[in-house]
Amino acid sequence: GLAWAVLALGAVLAASQCALATVNWLVSVLHRPRALPRMDFEQGIPDACRTLVVVPTLLTGRLRIDEILEGLELRYLANRDPNLGFALLTDFGDADLEHVAGDETLLQQAAGGIEALNVKYGNGAHGRFLLFHRPRIYNSQEGCWMGRERKRGKLEDFNALLCGEARNRFSRIVGEASQLSSIRYVITLDTDTDL
Secondary structure, eight states, rough: HHHHHHHHHHHHHHHHHHHHHHHHHHHHHHSOOOOOOOOOEEEOOOGGGGGEEEEEEEEEHHHHHHHHHHHHHHHHOOOOTTEEEEEEEEOOBBSSSSSSSTTHHHHHHHHHHHHHHHHHHTSSOOEEEEEEEOOEEEETTTTEOOOEEEEEEEEHHHHHHTTOGGGGGSSSSSSOGGGGGGGOEEEEOOOOOOO
């Protein structure tokens, strides 16, 4: 009896693999694949496709902020298209209080860095660099003050801002936020990801 059960299990597994392969083959024969639409930006990004590269991150220390700003500058230097902008979406780290000593210093450093990049690479064009900073809110489940929903929350709030809502979710915006209405695409990168 045991041998028959093991043999039956083996037969069922073999038959399911054979059936799966047959169904996959039939689908590929009956339904021909079609090419996906793509964009050709070899000549640059057109005005109708203005894009913003956003980097969600935490403001946790002076050296870290320097690294983040340097990374943003390097992304710009590798991608100087006039219709490509760069933004930081920031929160402070989790804390027991809404405001912690040193928060304002870190925010000033990040804001000053964005302003310096706009001066350095402005060339009379719109500000290519922006900063969107959110305040901490109390999270009763975590038992601490933190940015709402962390990374996902930053992206949700930024999306809402692009749609003309939720400006009050950001306590500080640095750079020409008026250009947001012309942004068509957003590319999200981690702080350690190259563009």
